[in-house]
Amino acid sequence: MASRFPSVDCEPIGIVRSPRTAKRDDEWGGVESRIELDAETFGPEALRGLEEFSHAEIVFYLHRVDEDQIEWGSRRPRNNAAWPEVGIFAQRGKGRPNRLGISRCRVRRVDGTTVHVTGLDAIDGTPVLDIKPYMEEFGPHGELEQPRWAVELMERYYDSS
Amino acid sequence: MASRFPSVDCEPIGIVRSPRTAKRDDEWGGVESRIELDAETFGPEALRGLEEFSHAEIVFYLHRVDEDQIEWGSRRPRNNAAWPEVGIFAQRGKGRPNRLGISRCRVRRVDGTTVHVTGLDAIDGTPVLDIKPYMEEFGPHGELEQPRWAVELMERYYDSS
Numbered sequence: 001m002a003s004r005f006p007s008v009d010c011e012p013i014g015i016v017r018s019p020r021t022a023k024r025d026d027e028w029g030g031v032e033s034r035i036e037l038d039a040e041t042f043g044p045e046a047l048r049g050l051e052e053f054s055h056a057e058i059v060f061y062l063h064r065v066d067e068d069q070i071e072w073g074s075r076r077p078r079n080n081a082a083w084p085e086v087g088i089f090a091q092r093g094k095g096r097p098n099r100l101g102i103s104r105c106r107v108r109r110v111d112g113t114t115v116h117v118t119g120l121d122a123i124d125g126t127p128v129l130d131i132k133p134y135m136e137e138f139g140p141h142g143e144l145e146q147p148r149w150a151v152e153l154m155e156r157y158y159d160s161s
Numbered sequence: 162m163a164s165r166f167p168s169v170d171c172e173p174i175g176i177v178r179s180p181r182t183a184k185r186d187d188e189w190g191g192v193e194s195r196i197e198l199d200a201e202t203f204g205p206e207a208l209r210g211l212e213e214f215s216h217a218e219i220v221f222y223l224h225r226v227d228e229d230q231i232e233w234g235s236r237r238p239r240n241n242a243a244w245p246e247v248g249i250f251a252q253r254g255k256g257r258p259n260r261l262g263i264s265r266c267r268v269r270r271v272d273g274t275t276v277h278v279t280g281l282d283a284i285d286g287t288p289v290l291d292i293k294p295y296m297e298e299f300g301p302h303g304e305l306e307q308p309r310w311a312v313e314l315m316e317r318y319y320d321s322s
Contacts, residue, residue: 004199005173005288008222010259012166015249018229024278029302032279037250038165041258045235049247054306058248059220059261059285077294081267086210089174089198092299097170097202100291104261104301119302127166130261131250136305137315138263141190143279144297151169154298 012127014038014061014113021124022118023064023094025078028121030160034126035120037113047110055134056121061127062099069095069148083149101126104134119158173288175199175274177221182285184225184255186239188280190322196281197288198274208271208292216295217268219281222288223260230256244310262287265295280319 002061007061018033037059050056078093083140088096113130122128179194196219198207209214211217232249239254249257276292283289 004201005222005224008171008173008260008288008290010169010171010261011167013258015166019294035219040165042233046233046248048235049245049251049308052308053251053304053311054304055301056188057212057263059259059263060247061166063166072202072207074209083315084210087207089207090210090294092293092296096291098220098290099169100220101297102169102220102291102293106303118211127169129169129259130257130263132253132263133251133307134301134305135253135307135311135315137312137318138264139300140216140267140295141319142267143215144295145213146294146296147210147213150214150296151292151298154296157298158302 009133010129012061012129013042014128016124016126016128018122018124021042023123026156027159027161029119029158031120032118033120035115035117035131039113042113044112047113047115050107050115050133051110053107054134055104057102057104057132057134058128059130060101060122061129062094062101063127065094065099070097072097073093077153079124163197170228171290173290174203175285177281177283177285177288177289179283179285184284187317188320188322190280190319192281193254193279194281194294196278200274200314203274205273208274208276211268211294212271214268214294218293218295219289220291221262221283222290223255223262224288226260231258232256233258237312238310242277247293
């Protein structure tokens, strides 16, 4: 880069409240949790109309990842010897620069400044940086391809526990 | 929230280089751009294996949005009187808390610390905070629903210009 952009300051907009309190690799499918907006900053109007979407995209901060767990180069996903060494930007491991997590979940209902969701892969206490409604048109366009290791890794990720 | 989580500091990992230099609502479909990693921090190994994925998910910072353009409550998307007033977390408008953008794009090829992509809806100079490979299993599960205004808004978003 010609010049480095200064660092970006993000204020959590809310927090995840989940029955999952410990890190876990798999079985996020049936987890029912909620996102509580920071009620000092936001009112119910910030969520108005979200219930008309079946799914939302959540950006969250992986707050339980320590600095020394962050990979800047490449490693085997989940340190599994059966899988190839790939770059941190070619995998979705938690120990990544900026510690950002993104995933889709089902919107069950909105109650005041709380969003009730299913299938969000974030543990209790996770700071939330954004909520976006999921629109079909924003999905990937054209045919999807991914390597075999990624299919194997995801095999039980969204199973019910 | 019981207690507020402190603000989160994100360091851009790279920058978007695009022929699009001005904000634009629609016609992102055919845009060919590239993401240049910060070569002081990352080497080519951080991208190793990314080419085996057809699509990537990019997190970027909407750096051209001014503080006074940020909506904290609700408004009509694109200020279009034909569409309902919805919360900022029920729309994907740029003027949002934390100014985070997320979208999917096609990975054309990786060349050193540069990723060549198609269909990324970010203008030239946009700081990039993360690159994640897109995996089918991370897509929304179950049937999608979205309100009619969102379908109308997206009608030409990914058209070719």
